[in-house]
């Protein structure tokens with residue numbers, strides 16, 4: 242007798258088999274000079290990723306922030322939302338954001354990445370790229386409140402977008418990772434000190450993408466002479 246996929250899933254479940262056998266167990270290590278970057282191409286299964294994408298698109302209080310760019314106020318080319326533990330205020334590009342409290346969905350995603358890698362986070366910035374015109378310009382996640390050598394955990398759902406790296410001291414050193422639906426990228430060590438990253442615009446007709454960059458706001462922000470805005 243042939244079994245329908247659902248019968249197979251139920252049977253596998255009863256046997257305690259891994260239903261997500263097509264998710265990555267170990268990350269790829271990206272050999273970037275002066276940096277430490279790991280990448281799970283498929284951290285969340287397609288089914289989980291579809292459900293997270295739909296939930297986050299519908300239930301996030303998306304905001305269109307403005308920044309001062311060469312003396313003029315401009316809209317960020319994406320929508321954002323900041324969540325985290327109480328009091329974990331984030332300041333970037335002249336924007337100051339108070340955290341929304343964690344939602345059950347965000348806590349589930351956070352617990353999944355923490356359980357696998359042993360790294361914990363107390364906040365997350367959500368970015369919604371509505372189409373190919375939305376982007377994030379070259380920058381590093383090196384705001385003082387992230388402390389030295391911050392660990393950034395970056396989860397993506399929706400349309401695949403290229404994530405470009407450029408070395409700060411040797412701009413001809415470049416790398417690219419395709420951040421696909423359900424992927425998880427971890428940047429640690431000196432990555433933010435030595436490299437910048439961007440999501441470029443594209444003229445391709447593409448659908449939405451949501452990125453969640455989990456961070457840890459440290460209690461004592463280190464004074465810093467210059468923080469470059471990102472657009």
Ligand SMILES: O=C(O)CCC(=O)C(=O)O
Pocket residue numbers: 366368377382395404420438440452454
């Ligand atoms: O969307 C991404 O993958 C990158 C987002 C990012 O660089 C940031 O929020 O600082």
